[in-house]
Amino acid sequence: MLTSKQKKYLKSEAHSLKPIFQIGKDGVSHKQAMTILDALEKKELIKVKLLDTCPLTVQQAALEISMQTKAEVVHIIGHTIILYKESEKEIYKLP
Incomplete structure (x- = not known):
């Protein structure tokens, strides 16, 4: 579970990121969730956009x-979800 200080840090880091996944008419499939998990393992912090x-x-x-994916939801802004999952690489040093 992330603290509010950690979430604030991750939100500021995610500000410059572009959404790398889009969820459409099929919703969240298992295959798509596993692809998101792979991206989280490599990047730790990603954005996912929901289409109309x-x-x-x-x-x-x-x-x-x-x-x-067992990832943490950092923040939801409009139709965009910011997700974080710590990986072995430790790209982001949480406060």
């Missing part, structure tokens, strides 16, 4: 992704 055609709300999609 997605049948899930942004909160439902964030919960689904975090349950399947």
Whole structure:
């Protein structure tokens, strides 16, 4: 579980990132969740964008992704989810 100080740090780091995944009309599939997990292992911090055609709300999609990947939801902004999962590389040093 991330503290508020850690979330604030990660939000500032994610500000310059572009969303690398889009969730569309099919929602969150297992295959897509595993691809997100692979990206989290390499980058630790990513953004996921929900398209207007997605049948899930942004909160439902964030919960689904975090349950399947065991990642932390750092923040939700509009239709964008910021996810963090610590990897062995330790790219981000949390306060």
